[in-house]
Amino acid sequence: MIYTITLNPALDHTIETNGFNLNETNYYQRDYKKIGGKGINTAIILNNLNANVISVGILGEENKHIFIEEFNKIGLSNHFILNKGVTRTNFKIKNLAKKSETELNGVGSEVSKHTIHQLLEFLEKKIQPADIVIASGSLPIGINNNIYNEIGNIVNDKKGMFILDTSKENMVNGLKAKPFLIKPNIEEICEILNVKFKEYSFDEIQKMIQQLKDMGARNVLFSMGSKGSYYFSENNEIFHTGIAAGKLVNSVGSGDSMIGGFTYGLSLNLTIEESLQYASAAGGATAFSEGLGSKDEIEKLFKTIQVKRI
Numbered sequence: 001m002i003y004t005i006t007l008n009p010a011l012d013h014t015i016e017t018n019g020f021n022l023n024e025t026n027y028y029q030r031d032y033k034k035i036g037g038k039g040i041n042t043a044i045i046l047n048n049l050n051a052n053v054i055s056v057g058i059l060g061e062e063n064k065h066i067f068i069e070e071f072n073k074i075g076l077s078n079h080f081i082l083n084k085g086v087t088r089t090n091f092k093i094k095n096l097a098k099k100s101e102t103e104l105n106g107v108g109s110e111v112s113k114h115t116i117h118q119l120l121e122f123l124e125k126k127i128q129p130a131d132i133v134i135a136s137g138s139l140p141i142g143i144n145n146n147i148y149n150e151i152g153n154i155v156n157d158k159k160g161m162f163i164l165d166t167s168k169e170n171m172v173n174g175l176k177a178k179p180f181l182i183k184p185n186i187e188e189i190c191e192i193l194n195v196k197f198k199e200y201s202f203d204e205i206q207k208m209i210q211q212l213k214d215m216g217a218r219n220v221l222f223s224m225g226s227k228g229s230y231y232f233s234e235n236n237e238i239f240h241t242g243i244a245a246g247k248l249v250n251s252v253g254s255g256d257s258m259i260g261g262f263t264y265g266l267s268l269n270l271t272i273e274e275s276l277q278y279a280s281a282a283g284g285a286t287a288f289s290e291g292l293g294s295k296d297e298i299e300k301l302f303k304t305i306q307v308k309r310i
């Protein structure tokens with residue numbers, strides 16, 4: 001079984017505008033809302049690919065129905081602990097003229113100790129050897145920034161495989177549980193290592209990846225948006241994966257989809273090259289659609305992805 005954990009889900013409200021000026025009244029052309037949060041996105045991709053996945057996490061009582069209705073509609077198994085208040089709304093402002101995306105994410109309602117305790121109890125009870133557990137995203141107020149370390153330790157005790165996708169101190173602490181995989185982009189690597197966010201040479205990147213491994217990461221999938229990705233394995237192999245060709249529509253969730261595609265390959269015991277092809281195909285399929293990539297699109301793009309051992 002694959003579990004995705006989303007402690008801070010979101011309703012993603014995308015606003016498409018031809019441009020706007022700060023401190024003025026502006027008008028936008030179109031908007032749409034989708035359920036989101038990193039772990040939920042990854043679970044939807046895995047569900048689209050017909051993998052055995054359960055989406056787990058915390059939802060605000062007040063607007064839970066929006067998520068539950070969508071889960072039921074797409075047939076996604078789920079187990080969410082309910083918490084007082086609302087699940088946050090995250091605004092994604094697409095400037096069509098400048099082809100840029102600006103994100104304004106909510107911090108989330110405060111989560112009670114009892115809620116997080118219930119979630120940890122569920123994981124303790126359910127996780128079996130060889131299960132894959134993917135924990136992703138930021139933390140709402142009230143949750144200690146050591147939580148991903150705690151979850152990782154539960155997964156390790158149960159002999160499962162732990163995948164972590166988060167940032168800053170949540171990642172620094174989570175790395176102590178020695179996750180099987182992390183998938184940072186360059187901005188996240190800079191935040192974790194506390195260095196300046198700028199362009200780095202490949203040699204410098206390799207040194208930074210080694211630092212992440214020294215901090216606990218076993219395998220690192222370094223994603224670079226439309227420049228593809230590098231996979232640095234625990235056996236010191238390096239693979240470069242190219243991207244699918246297509247028209248960018250909305251890249252929100254590409255990284256989460258990439259983790260979904262990669263995990264799909266792992267769950268089927270595919271080769272590392274094939275898993276990386278699924279990773280890039282899923283990331284691309286999502287970038288080329290308003291929502292998350294469909295099975296048909298991912299399978300179609302899969303065949304076009306080049307993976308090269310360096």
Ligand SMILES: Nc1ncnc2c1ncn2[C@@H]1O[C@H](COP(=O)(O)OP(=O)(O)OP(=O)(O)O)[C@@H](O)[C@H]1O
Pocket residue numbers: 185223224225226227228229242243244245246248251252253254255256258279280281282283284287
């Ligand atoms: N414009 C694009 N065209 C083709 N593939 C893309 C594009 N953008 C992203 N991808 C695919 O998705 C993968 C992950 O994207 P990216 O590196 O942007 O993740 P991320 O930084 O976590 O993004 P996000 O936070 O938007 O989810 C890329 O390595 C690539 O394979």
Ligand SMILES: O=P(O)(O)OC[C@@]1(O)O[C@H](CO)[C@@H](O)[C@@H]1O
Pocket residue numbers: 008010011012035036037038041090105136137138139252253254255256
């Ligand atoms: O605030 P976080 O938890 O880091 O990120 C949340 C989020 O930006 O991540 C997903 C895209 O990756 C979106 O669905 C969601 O709005």
